[in-house]
Amino acid sequence: MKSEIATAAVKISPPATVTGMTLFGIPLPDIAIIATIVYTGLMGVHLAYKFYWDVVDRRRKESGKGVGDDNG
Numbered sequence: 001m002k003s004e005i006a007t008a009a010v011k012i013s014p015p016a017t018v019t020g021m022t023l024f025g026i027p028l029p030d031i032a033i034i035a036t037i038v039y040t041g042l043m044g045v046h047l048a049y050k051f052y053w054d055v056v057d058r059r060r061k062e063s064g065k066g067v068g069d070d071n072g
Contacts, residue, residue, distance in 0.1 A: 026034075
């Protein structure tokens with residue numbers, strides 16, 4: 001009985017692996033490319049956000065206006 005279960009598991013594992021490697025009909029290499037593009041885009045947005053706030057903080061320090069000060 002145990003050998004029959006083991007034999008069935010061995011027979012089904014390659015198709016299960018191949019099926020698990022595709023997501024909604026998209027092959028794995030394409031998924032990797034899409035994930036890389038999304039990751040690169042998110043890193044670009046993060047870098048732009050960080051750069052923007054670094055510039056804003058530097059200008060606030062140079063002008064002497066602290067965060068939360070309302071002199072206007």
